[in-house]
Amino acid sequence: MSAGVGVDLENLWIRFGDFVAVRDANVHIKGGDFFSFLGPSGCGKTTILRAVSGFLEPSEGNVLIGGNNMKGIGPNKRPTALIFQNLALFPLMKVWENITFSMEIAGASARDRRKRADELLDMIALPGQGDKLPSELSGGQRQRVAIARALCAEPDVLLLDEPLSALDLKLRQHMRTELREIQKRVGITFIYITHDQGEALTMSDDIAVMRAGVIDQIADGKTIYNDPATAFAASFVGENNVFRGKVLEVRGDQALIRTNRSGDLLSRISTANQGKMNVGDDAMMFIRPEALSLAPTGTQGDHFVTAKVNHEEFEGNSFNIFMEGDGGKELKVAIPNHGQSFDDHSGQDMTLEYDVNNAVAVPAGELAAE
Amino acid sequence: MTTDKIIRVSIWVYLGIFFAYLLGPLIIMSVTAFNSPSFPRMTPWECLTFNWFGELFRDERILNGIWNSILVGFGTVILSVSMGLAGALMLTQIWPKLRATYYTIIIAPILIPGVVIGISTLVFWDRINRMLGLGADSFLSNGLFLTIIGQSTFIASYCMLVLVARLQRYDMALTEAALDLGATHAQAFRKVLMPFMMPAILSASVLAFLASFENYNTTTFTFGEYPTLTIELAQKVRYGITPAISALAFMIVALTVFFALVNEANIKRKKMIAEARKDATVGELAGKIEVPGLVSRNPAAIALIVLVIGVATVTASAMTYSPDQCIADVQEQKRLETEKRIQELRDRRAKDAAEKAAAEGAEGGASQSAPKPSNNSGFGGVFAPNTLQNEAEGATDEGGAGSSNNSGFGNVFDPNAIGNDSN
Ligand SMILES: Nc1ncnc2c1ncn2[C@@H]1O[C@H](COP(=O)(O)OP(=O)(O)OP(=O)(O)O)[C@@H](O)[C@H]1O
Ligand SMILES: [Mg+2]
Numbered sequence: 001m002s003a004g005v006g007v008d009l010e011n012l013w014i015r016f017g018d019f020v021a022v023r024d025a026n027v028h029i030k031g032g033d034f035f036s037f038l039g040p041s042g043c044g045k046t047t048i049l050r051a052v053s054g055f056l057e058p059s060e061g062n063v064l065i066g067g068n069n070m071k072g073i074g075p076n077k078r079p080t081a082l083i084f085q086n087l088a089l090f091p092l093m094k095v096w097e098n099i100t101f102s103m104e105i106a107g108a109s110a111r112d113r114r115k116r117a118d119e120l121l122d123m124i125a126l127p128g129q130g131d132k133l134p135s136e137l138s139g140g141q142r143q144r145v146a147i148a149r150a151l152c153a154e155p156d157v158l159l160l161d162e163p164l165s166a167l168d169l170k171l172r173q174h175m176r177t178e179l180r181e182i183q184k185r186v187g188i189t190f191i192y193i194t195h196d197q198g199e200a201l202t203m204s205d206d207i208a209v210m211r212a213g214v215i216d217q218i219a220d221g222k223t224i225y226n227d228p229a230t231a232f233a234a235s236f237v238g239e240n241n242v243f244r245g246k247v248l249e250v251r252g253d254q255a256l257i258r259t260n261r262s263g264d265l266l267s268r269i270s271t272a273n274q275g276k277m278n279v280g281d282d283a284m285m286f287i288r289p290e291a292l293s294l295a296p297t298g299t300q301g302d303h304f305v306t307a308k309v310n311h312e313e314f315e316g317n318s319f320n321i322f323m324e325g326d327g328g329k330e331l332k333v334a335i336p337n338h339g340q341s342f343d344d345h346s347g348q349d350m351t352l353e354y355d356v357n358n359a360v361a362v363p364a365g366e367l368a369a370e
Numbered sequence: 371m372t373t374d375k376i377i378r379v380s381i382w383v384y385l386g387i388f389f390a391y392l393l394g395p396l397i398i399m400s401v402t403a404f405n406s407p408s409f410p411r412m413t414p415w416e417c418l419t420f421n422w423f424g425e426l427f428r429d430e431r432i433l434n435g436i437w438n439s440i441l442v443g444f445g446t447v448i449l450s451v452s453m454g455l456a457g458a459l460m461l462t463q464i465w466p467k468l469r470a471t472y473y474t475i476i477i478a479p480i481l482i483p484g485v486v487i488g489i490s491t492l493v494f495w496d497r498i499n500r501m502l503g504l505g506a507d508s509f510l511s512n513g514l515f516l517t518i519i520g521q522s523t524f525i526a527s528y529c530m531l532v533l534v535a536r537l538q539r540y541d542m543a544l545t546e547a548a549l550d551l552g553a554t555h556a557q558a559f560r561k562v563l564m565p566f567m568m569p570a571i572l573s574a575s576v577l578a579f580l581a582s583f584e585n586y587n588t589t590t591f592t593f594g595e596y597p598t599l600t601i602e603l604a605q606k607v608r609y610g611i612t613p614a615i616s617a618l619a620f621m622i623v624a625l626t627v628f629f630a631l632v633n634e635a636n637i638k639r640k641k642m643i644a645e646a647r648k649d650a651t652v653g654e655l656a657g658k659i660e661v662p663g664l665v666s667r668n669p670a671a672i673a674l675i676v677l678v679i680g681v682a683t684v685t686a687s688a689m690t691y692s693p694d695q696c697i698a699d700v701q702e703q704k705r706l707e708t709e710k711r712i713q714e715l716r717d718r719r720a721k722d723a724a725e726k727a728a729a730e731g732a733e734g735g736a737s738q739s740a741p742k743p744s745n746n747s748g749f750g751g752v753f754a755p756n757t758l759q760n761e762a763e764g765a766t767d768e769g770g771a772g773s774s775n776n777s778g779f780g781n782v783f784d785p786n787a788i789g790n791d792s793n
Contacts, residue, residue, distance in 0.1 A: 076554060084547060088543035089547075090548075090562055091544075092565050101551050101553075101561075105551060105552045105557055149551070153552060
């Protein structure tokens with residue numbers, strides 16, 4: 001398959017006065033991919049997208065679309081279409097006029113536009129709604145109209161800026177699958193921006209994790225979840241328990257870490273940091289709640305953790321135990337619910353066990369805010 | 371309970387006084403346009419007439435003034451709305467720290483007295499005219515040009531205020547969305563920003579036109595060969611006021627009410643259509659939505675229809691109705707009244723004469739007892755009729771001339787006064 005048009009960011013810097021919004025970003029996005037930028041609010045995601053669509057000139061570095069440098073090319077000349085964070089549907093135009101705005105610019109006849117609008121309305125499952133005004137649609141419908149309007153321009157790259165953030169949970173989950181299907185059908189490159197790791201994980205081929213203008217890691221969702229490159233990536237994507245400490249010993253791709261609270265624990269060094277962690281370095285070790293299991297109380301060893309239980313909760317598919325953890329944060333354990341009986345352990349000590357391969361060590365760094 | 375009632379009543383009384391204060395002069399002036407006396411007055415009501423409208427439209431200077439005002443109005447609308455729009459757009463683009471200063475500068479012309487603007491416009495363009503070595507008949511010293519330029523300096527600021535208010539609600543992302551979809555800046559401006567601004571542009575245009583139409587202070591310095599309506603009116607009023615001016619005022623009031631109602635009805639209609647659209651199913655939307663009762667639930671539309679019908683019937687009856695008969699009747703009645711008064715005076719004179727004669731007859735016996743008072747009354751008897759006679763003669767003259775003269779100015783003042791004058 002002619003794999004769509006790729007996008008490359010080369011040493012991209014964007015500054016607003018003294019403030020650095022994007023710091024030396026290098027990203028290679030393959031043609032036809034669903035690529036996500038994932039990061040907390042204010043980390044510079046929109047800024048990157050605006051640089052790709054041409055509303056912002058990079059302070060340094062280049063944006064390449066399909067291998068062509070976009071320097072000096074305005075947004076109306078780039079093969080991109082942007083779906084705005086607030087959608088930006090034209091309020092005075094009917095839905096069909098909104099959708100086919102790009103055709104109107106190109107000088108298409110009203111008849112052709114109507115026809116194309118009807119096709120696209122069928123595709124986004126809003127048949128016959130073309131004569132409404134955007135204000136007469138629901139949030140999810142407006143969302144889909146915005147997508148249709150962007151697709152109508154037949155871009156090589158579709159840029160989406162948190163398009164689902166205004167929707168309620170149910171609709172958001174429904175739209176995730178729908179977006180992914182649309183992307184597969186039209187086969188063009190999607191660059192998707194979100195601060196919701198669930199969205200990024202479920203939809204993307206590749207994800208870039210961003211923190212305050214810096215891209216921490218670029219990888220597929222599974223890698224980012226299981227093998228984070230930084231403390232930030234580990235703590236931002238999914239729930240994670242952190243253990244702070246110092247590297248005591250490096251054994252091949254594993255490290256023994258002297259933790260502040262829980263003794264010496266063994267952990268795998270994350271792929272990106274292998275060979276880079278030395279004895280005496282400050283380190284952080286992450287274990288997911290579902291990677292911990294119960295062990296006989298008091299068991300000692302380099303993959304056992306003992307702590308006092310604060311409280312417990314039942315979440316349906318799992319029992320959650322919250323224990324006293326490192327740095328004031330609770331240590332969370334999720335025991336899958338197989339119908340077993342479950343006693344209350346509040347106030348007691350409990351011992352947990354983990355598989356060393358499920359614990360990752362990274363150099364100490366900034367954690368994601370809760 | 372009772373204080374509640376008092377408060378409610380006093381609110382109504384207040385409202386009544388307020389509206390009487392606000393609308394009373396307009397109503398009275400409008401009524402005088404239909405009364406036949408040639409000095410605008412409501413009482414005594416003499417004859418219903420439409421002649422003052424005819425008079426108005428036969429007045430070359432007023433017509434010329436209206437035409438000039440319209441020319442100036444349109445010129446001012448075009449110039450000041452475009453300047454206002456440019457100013458408003460600039461305000462949203464400008465560096466935030468400069469914004470307050472820029473705003474103050476651009477609003478300043480509103481605060482400057484119109485007289486100053488008029489004089490400075492005149493002086494400024496005269497300088498430029500001379501610098502360019504042009505004659506007194508050049509384009510730059512043309513009254514139309516100067517008036518439009520002069521008025522626009524401050525009307526543009528009004529327009530900008532109206533436009534800025536709308537522009538603040540504009541989402542700049544819409545322009546970006548248009549650009550992103552391939553539009554040029556000009557296309558984004560025309561197809562997205564302009565339609566959004568259109569309501570504000572329309573209200574700014576109306577505002578600019580009205581402000582221009584009623585302007586006197588600035589125009590009085592700049593009009594040159596093109597006196598506008600306000601200038602003509604001011605000059606006319608110096609030589610006395612006639613109901614023709616009331617007729618003009620009435621027409622302006624009627625037009626204002628008409629457009630206000632049109633606007634109101636339109637707003638209401640749009641709201642109802644929007645509501646109907648919201649309830650409409652997809653099928654109804656695909657076809658055209660028919661909204662029955664679009665008028666019946668719209669009070670402004672009803673008032674509008676009533677107004678139009680009213681104007682139509684009045685105009686139609688004005689075509690056929692002639693006040694001549696009534697005016698003739700009134701004159702006839704006046705003549706009769708005058709005659710009656712003359713007759714009365716004559717009677718009194720005759721009576722006085724008879725009394726005098728009787729008194730003279732009796733004087734012989736009474737002369738010693740009360741000479742002074744009787745003498746006095748005798749004098750009075752002799753002189754009073756003469757004075758009265760004079761007066762009566764004046765009135766008679768007036769009455770006689772009335773049939774030809776009256777329609778011209780006979781009714782302007784009291785007949786007696788005119789009589790004295792002509793004496
Ligand atoms: N025009 C601008 N001038 C100055 N600073 C800006 C400008 N635009 C963005 N910034 C700053 O750049 C940083 C990144 O902004 P950006 O809009 O890219 O965030 P984001 O990741 O999209 O956040 P969100 O998820 O909340 O949309 C923010 O700190 C913001 O204050
Ligand atoms: Mg953003």
